[in-house]
Amino acid sequence: MRLLFRIHAELNRIRCLGLRQFSSSAKDSGKLDFTDLTCPHTWYPIARRKKRNVILHVGSTNSGKTYHALKQLESSSLGVYCGPLRLLAWEVAKRLNKANVPCDLITGQEREEIEGAKHKSVTVEMADVTSDYKCAIIDEIQMVGCNTRGSSFTRALLGLPADELHLCGDAAVVPLVQKMLAATGDSVKVQYYERLSPLVTSKVPLGAFSNIKTGDCVVTFSRREIYKLKKEIEGGGKHLCSVVYGSLPSGTRTRQATMFNDEHNFFDILVASDAIGMGLNLNISRIIFSTLKKFDGSELRNLTVPEIKQIAGRAGRYGSRFPNGEVTCLNKEDLPLIHSALESSSPFLERAGLFPAFDLLLSYSRLHPTRSFYAILEDFVENAKLSPTYFITDCEEMLRVAAVVDELPLGLQEKYLFCNRIEIANGHVDGQH
Numbered sequence: 001m002r003l004l005f006r007i008h009a010e011l012n013r014i015r016c017l018g019l020r021q022f023s024s025s026a027k028d029s030g031k032l033d034f035t036d037l038t039c040p041h042t043w044y045p046i047a048r049r050k051k052r053n054v055i056l057h058v059g060s061t062n063s064g065k066t067y068h069a070l071k072q073l074e075s076s077s078l079g080v081y082c083g084p085l086r087l088l089a090w091e092v093a094k095r096l097n098k099a100n101v102p103c104d105l106i107t108g109q110e111r112e113e114i115e116g117a118k119h120k121s122v123t124v125e126m127a128d129v130t131s132d133y134k135c136a137i138i139d140e141i142q143m144v145g146c147n148t149r150g151s152s153f154t155r156a157l158l159g160l161p162a163d164e165l166h167l168c169g170d171a172a173v174v175p176l177v178q179k180m181l182a183a184t185g186d187s188v189k190v191q192y193y194e195r196l197s198p199l200v201t202s203k204v205p206l207g208a209f210s211n212i213k214t215g216d217c218v219v220t221f222s223r224r225e226i227y228k229l230k231k232e233i234e235g236g237g238k239h240l241c242s243v244v245y246g247s248l249p250s251g252t253r254t255r256q257a258t259m260f261n262d263e264h265n266f267f268d269i270l271v272a273s274d275a276i277g278m279g280l281n282l283n284i285s286r287i288i289f290s291t292l293k294k295f296d297g298s299e300l301r302n303l304t305v306p307e308i309k310q311i312a313g314r315a316g317r318y319g320s321r322f323p324n325g326e327v328t329c330l331n332k333e334d335l336p337l338i339h340s341a342l343e344s345s346s347p348f349l350e351r352a353g354l355f356p357a358f359d360l361l362l363s364y365s366r367l368h369p370t371r372s373f374y375a376i377l378e379d380f381v382e383n384a385k386l387s388p389t390y391f392i393t394d395c396e397e398m399l400r401v402a403a404v405v406d407e408l409p410l411g412l413q414e415k416y417l418f419c420n421r422i423e424i425a426n427g428h429v430d431g432q433h
């Protein structure tokens with residue numbers, strides 16, 4: 001409830017700022033077109049008042065990109081880390097607090113406030129784009145291209161009012177970020193990194209679970225399959241498995257990851273979904289893909305090159321118990337794709353996700369006062385005008401919820417909030433996948 005009040009307050013503040021900004025540009029052009037999303041950088045007047053110093057840290061997995069950005073955050077007097085996963089935000093908050101830099105943890109599921117904290121570690125959807133920061137980090141910035149969560153990364157990238165903004169991720173994002181920031185007047189510098197420890201692709205598949213060993217992580221993409229594999233491995237009588245997947249309650253996920261990382265614990269094998277794919281520092285010696293196909297909500301598709309690299313990159317983390325990583329798969333038919341994915345570079349990203357801010361939807365709704373929220377949303381998205389740098393992120397789920405909340409006696413703002421909160425709870429955002 002407290003969180004809802006806070007979001008309410010933030011929305012009001014953003015709405016005032018946004019409408020002021022919008023009406024002045026509308027006056028200049030002499031016409032009102034609320035569906036014109038061609039200049040999203042103008043939605044963030046506080047950030048636009050700064051010339052931000054943006055540093056892009058890019059390179060392969062496990063190359064120290066986040067490490068270097070976090071060093072800057074730690075030494076700043078006021079900062080925020082924005083991560084793609086709740087577990088990553090948790091890991092960063094823990095690290096900063098341990099280094100005597102008090103840090104709050106704010107995700108879609110929890111808010112842990114530390115007395116005197118000037119730093120925050122948040123999941124990207126929770127980033128506050130109305131507060132000033134000396135230093136901000138957006139981790140896994142290549143997710144601006146994600147079909148469902150891209151708009152949250154775009155919002156943070158364009159909107160965080162930070163003197164220094166560190167972006168960590170895959171080099172495939174560099175031209176896109178440069179294009180997006182060309183309109184803002186920020187200064188952009190790119191730093192390239194090389195992997196710190198070796199990652200070897202095995203010439204043979206695992207074959208059978210009798211070949212499994214301590215430090216192995218078996219990756220699959222459904223909860224049912226995770227528990228099936230856990231049962232099969234534990235049935236051999238030699239190992240116990242921790243499990244990590246997106247929809248596991250956050251506290252349980254953290255405990256499972258900690259149990260696997262602790263070498264004095266008996267849970268020496270991890271069975272996980274791609275929830276482990278980003279940035280997490282787990283003590284994994286070998287990644288074993290049980291499949292290279294994933295159901296993405298509408299179809300069963302092959303994993304992309306960046307997805308295979310991200311997940312494989314969890315093996316052999318620098319400074320961990322297993323600094324030499326290995327990657328393989330269960331079935332020998334999958335080996336060629338793993339080899340080719342790990343040998344090729346990711347294709348450049350071409351467009352970033354975007355979603356209309358509430359103030360634009362509100363202004364648009366005033367032109368159509370009798371329409372339902374569903375109709376306004378659907379119409380807005382259909383009529384939205386975009387520059388070639390952006391696409392509208394998938395709002396199917398939001399439309400489904402809008403159809404339900406339209407039956408309730410709520411105002412537009414409450415309906416919008418409700419749809420966003422349901423999306424977070426359902427795991428469409430906030431790193432639940």
Ligand SMILES: Nc1ncnc2c1ncn2[C@@H]1O[C@H](COP(=O)(O)OP(=O)(O)OP(=O)(O)O)[C@@H](O)[C@H]1O
Nearest residue numbers: 060061062063064065066067278279281313318319
């Ligand atoms: N210079 C360093 N000294 C000590 N430890 C380091 C250094 N650089 C990186 N590390 C450690 O190596 C591990 C990997 O680093 P980091 O998480 O920064 O990599 P990354 O490039 O961001 O990886 P990914 O893209 O997979 O998230 C971390 O445990 C980090 O603390």
